[in-house]
Amino acid sequence: MSIEEGKNVWLFPDGELPVPDENSDVEAHEALMILNTSNKDANIRLSFYFEDKDPIENIPQIVEARRVKCIRIDHPDEIGGVEIQKSIQYALRVESDVKITATFGRLDTSSEKMAFYTSAWHNY
Amino acid sequence: MSIEEGKNVWLFPDGELPVPDENSDVEAHEALMILNTSNKDANIRLSFYFEDKDPIENIPQIVEARRVKCIRIDHPDEIGGVEIQKSIQYALRVESDVKITATFGRLDTSSEKMAFYTSAWHNY
Amino acid sequence: MSIEEGKNVWLFPDGELPVPDENSDVEAHEALMILNTSNKDANIRLSFYFEDKDPIENIPQIVEARRVKCIRIDHPDEIGGVEIQKSIQYALRVESDVKITATFGRLDTSSEKMAFYTSAWHNY
Amino acid sequence: MSIEEGKNVWLFPDGELPVPDENSDVEAHEALMILNTSNKDANIRLSFYFEDKDPIENIPQIVEARRVKCIRIDHPDEIGGVEIQKSIQYALRVESDVKITATFGRLDTSSEKMAFYTSAWHNY
Numbered sequence: 379m380s381i382e383e384g385k386n387v388w389l390f391p392d393g394e395l396p397v398p399d400e401n402s403d404v405e406a407h408e409a410l411m412i413l414n415t416s417n418k419d420a421n422i423r424l425s426f427y428f429e430d431k432d433p434i435e436n437i438p439q440i441v442e443a444r445r446v447k448c449i450r451i452d453h454p455d456e457i458g459g460v461e462i463q464k465s466i467q468y469a470l471r472v473e474s475d476v477k478i479t480a481t482f483g484r485l486d487t488s489s490e491k492m493a494f495y496t497s498a499w500h501n502y
Numbered sequence: 503m504s505i506e507e508g509k510n511v512w513l514f515p516d517g518e519l520p521v522p523d524e525n526s527d528v529e530a531h532e533a534l535m536i537l538n539t540s541n542k543d544a545n546i547r548l549s550f551y552f553e554d555k556d557p558i559e560n561i562p563q564i565v566e567a568r569r570v571k572c573i574r575i576d577h578p579d580e581i582g583g584v585e586i587q588k589s590i591q592y593a594l595r596v597e598s599d600v601k602i603t604a605t606f607g608r609l610d611t612s613s614e615k616m617a618f619y620t621s622a623w624h625n626y
Numbered sequence: 627m628s629i630e631e632g633k634n635v636w637l638f639p640d641g642e643l644p645v646p647d648e649n650s651d652v653e654a655h656e657a658l659m660i661l662n663t664s665n666k667d668a669n670i671r672l673s674f675y676f677e678d679k680d681p682i683e684n685i686p687q688i689v690e691a692r693r694v695k696c697i698r699i700d701h702p703d704e705i706g707g708v709e710i711q712k713s714i715q716y717a718l719r720v721e722s723d724v725k726i727t728a729t730f731g732r733l734d735t736s737s738e739k740m741a742f743y744t745s746a747w748h749n750y
Numbered sequence: 751m752s753i754e755e756g757k758n759v760w761l762f763p764d765g766e767l768p769v770p771d772e773n774s775d776v777e778a779h780e781a782l783m784i785l786n787t788s789n790k791d792a793n794i795r796l797s798f799y800f801e802d803k804d805p806i807e808n809i810p811q812i813v814e815a816r817r818v819k820c821i822r823i824d825h826p827d828e829i830g831g832v833e834i835q836k837s838i839q840y841a842l843r844v845e846s847d848v849k850i851t852a853t854f855g856r857l858d859t860s861s862e863k864m865a866f867y868t869s870a871w872h873n874y
Contacts (some may be wrong), residue, residue, distance in 0.1 A: 382626050383511060387755060389851040391785035391818055413515035413551055413593040427785055427818045446515060446551045446593035469785040469818035479513040481622035486866070494610070494619035495866035496744065498853035500873065501624065502754050506750050507635060537639035537675055537717040570639055570675045570717035603637040605746035618734070618743035620868065625748065630874050631759060661763035661799055661841040694763055694799045694841035727761040729870035742858070742867035749872065
């Protein structure tokens with residue numbers, strides 16, 4: 379609600395889409411959650427970085443004023459048609475015209491087990 | 503103990519109340535923990551943000567001086583009667599008149615498994 | 627190595643010692659890890675905060691120059707004889723005369739499951 | 751992409767290489783992920799700190815411009831031939847000539863269970 383609340387850029391260095399496990403009744407995935415507490419819609423651009431090729435940059439997103447949005451990275455239709463390969467290292471950059479708060483998480487269900495993972499981040 | 507210790511606003515973008523598992527002997531839940539190291543009681547207001555409706559704002563809380571408090575989000579009586587639906591995306595904003603340190607965590611027991619989750623945050 | 631590296635105060639709002647599980651071959655616990663990259667020994671004081679009683683303050687610790695130290699919270703002999711009760715909410719404050727980097731983690735093995743938990747933190 | 755994006759030094763106080771579990775089909779490990787969103791290759795130096803011996807310092811790494819890199823700590827050939835012992839406490843310091851964003855994570859598969867762990871950090 380304040381002009382100082384949130385940050386314009388969020389960097390998440392550790393993404394790796396888990397392989398779905400057909401025997402699990404919870405669905406392995408990675409997702410980006412963005413909170414916009416301001417009174418203006420946020421125009422956001424996502425960029426994906428890789429180990430051995432150029433980044434895919436500036437996929438547009440909108441997060442409305444006073445809303446949170448969950449974006450599934452394993453659902454190409456939610457990220458402008460981009461298809462991220464399973465089990466490869468990638469990183470995520472989020473840039474917004476209004477200040478936001480973002481988090482990025484993984485739910486892994488490999489091997490009949492289940493685990494959440496929270497990557498470190500930098501924002502500015 | 504210092505005037506610089508803690509922050510007045512804490513933002514947690516990723517809440518999603520897990521569905522209780524009747525076969526688990528640990529109880530799935532989400533909770534907000536607030537530490538007040540100052541010598542003054544903290545007057546706090548919680549706000550909940552959603553994907554498709556207006557936020558529920560300014561639920562009052564008090565955390566006494568030199569105490570920690572654990573607030574269960576799945577217990578409506580601990581958050582002013584607000585009932586957060588299970589399995590939907592929400593986000594949490596915490597504002598305090600004295601500087602505090604907050605954390606927000608989930609314990610998920612879906613599918614005969616158990617996992618803790620820590621969301622990223624922003625504070626200022 | 628730099629005068630700006632690390633912080634003097636670290637606050638961890640979410641501690642709760644897990645109950646040991648005799649059937650697990652990994653040991654449930656909580657621990658504080660402190661990294662001192664400086665060339666001076668760090669004189670540290672730990673304080674424990676609770677929900678319904680006054681804090682236990684200023685338990686002394688030393689972390690030598692250019693060393694990391696792991697302090698088990700479930701081992702009273704490592705924290706000045708203080709015995710923290712299992713399954714109650716507490717919080718931890720770490721103050722050091724030289725700048726350090728600290729982290730606090732839990733390993734829970736309840737219910738034949740295993741999970742790590744990372745609390746949020748504030749430092750200054 | 752900006753001059754303010756990322757940090758030059760990252761400190762991770764809690765490393766402990768998990769013992770591999772031959773019965774698990776996911777591989778226990780620890781890894782450091784480094785994101786370089788700048789247009790210059792990053793010249794990086796890794797240092798490892800221990801509880802009872804001097805640090806191993808300044809292992810060189812390069813992360814190319816606009817790339818992410820995953821470095822396995824349990825693979826000596828990826829960290830200049832250094833062999834970190836299993837199940838001992840260590841800490842990690844990352845210094846870079848260009849600003850980067852780093853994260854450090856553990857995947858533990860002890861006891862037929864699976865858990866991710868995220869250490870706290872300091873950067874400057």
